[in-house]
Amino acid sequence: MERLSFVGVTTGQSAATRLFPAWAKELGLRDVRLVGHDLPIHAPREEYRSLVGRIKTDEHERGALITTHKIDLFEACRDLFDQIDESSLLCGETSCLSKRDGMLCARATDLVSASRSLDEFLPVDHFQKTAGEVLCLGAGGSAIAITLHLLGRTRITVVNRSQGRLDAMRAIHASVNALAEVAYIRNADPLLNDELMGDLPAGSLLINATGMGKDTPGSPVSNAALFPANGIVWEVNYRGELQFLRQALGQRVERGLRVHDGWRYFIHGWATVIEEVFDLHIQEDQLSRLAALSEGERRQLPAGA
Structure with missing residues (x-):
């Protein structure tokens, strides 16, 4: 089974860990599972390099969505990337790792x-x-x-x-x-x-x-x-x-x-990474269905609070 890595601090608490199977089914992605990797904020350089090295060499790894560690991971692993797109070069960070023809590519999808x-x-x-x-x-x-x-x-x-x-x-x-x-x-x-x-x-x-x-x-x-x-x-x-x-x-x-x-930012963030990693285009109606599938996980804003 192929894997999409999710790099963060408390990935197990993210709604994405529960929603990804439904998203994958909606988008026709078969035999793909989401795997979380929790690292402390500003983790040691070698922890980033070890993780990215595994993603790069494991044939079952399709790529990664990165939160919190976008800048630190990019700085620690820059030499491990085979391709770095203009957005990552501009921003000095990566929120998405994908593979193309055996090459590991870094992109700053937050833009x-x-x-x-x-x-x-x-x-x-x-x-x-x-x-x-x-x-x-x-x-x-x-x-x-x-x-x-x-x-x-x-x-x-x-x-x-x-x-x-x-x-x-x-x-x-x-x-x-x-x-x-x-x-x-x-x-x-x-x-x-x-x-x-x-x-x-x-x-x-x-x-x-x-x-x-x-x-x-x-x-x-x-x-x-x-x-x-x-x-x-x-x-x-x-x-x-x-x-x-x-x-x-x-x-x-x-x-x-x-x-x-940040709910819509969450939806857009995952949709943009999924598009890049799996080389597909999510149409507007598909995005609406992904959002509808996810609504049960949305935390309602406290009224007046």
Whole structure:
């Protein structure tokens, strides 16, 4: 039986582990099973290389979907990839490994799945009609893809714990649009994030791409944080304690917020990787059926919270 690897931190808790058999049947994929591989955040380099080496040499391995470890795995295993597509070279990460003619290929599919997800809830002219800005908390692989899609549309502020990730993101942004207005702030203090949120104009987009609330506990902002009036809030995860999401929902009515979790990002992310790994194209009606099959696993947003 062929295998698709799933590389993360707590893969057994992902809805994908339960949904993949139904997805595979819907898409006509026979004799394929999903295998999870849990690694600690910022795992030792050799752990990444050992895993990727097995995926590369095992004839039953079709490829992998990678969460959380996108940048670290790419940096540790770059020499193991036979092909690296332009998106991975640009972003310095990989969210998808696939095989073509015996070659292991790395691709950053987040550029596709993040843009598809954003476009479902963010109007193209949103920043033309409002004075809103973007505050992106986190500078990992998802944050890179999301901010690239938004680059040049309005002012963006990115906050991250480590300077290295901010410097890498700055270089990526500059290579795409050197004139875009982006501020990069190193910070791990929720109270400073509260201040940055408080300075946002009405209609701003606030993104939690830190992994806090899923891979690590807590939220990047405190319970005293005030979300921007008439703002759009996107928690890019769909599972975990999701404290940031709950904080936003608590102010949804009072502040006129539109709050979105990461469920559609999850669906688009898996669909994009499956397309690449199994060399197929998922039509819009098929995507709708995959989403419908998955709905029973969706965690409902707490009302008002």
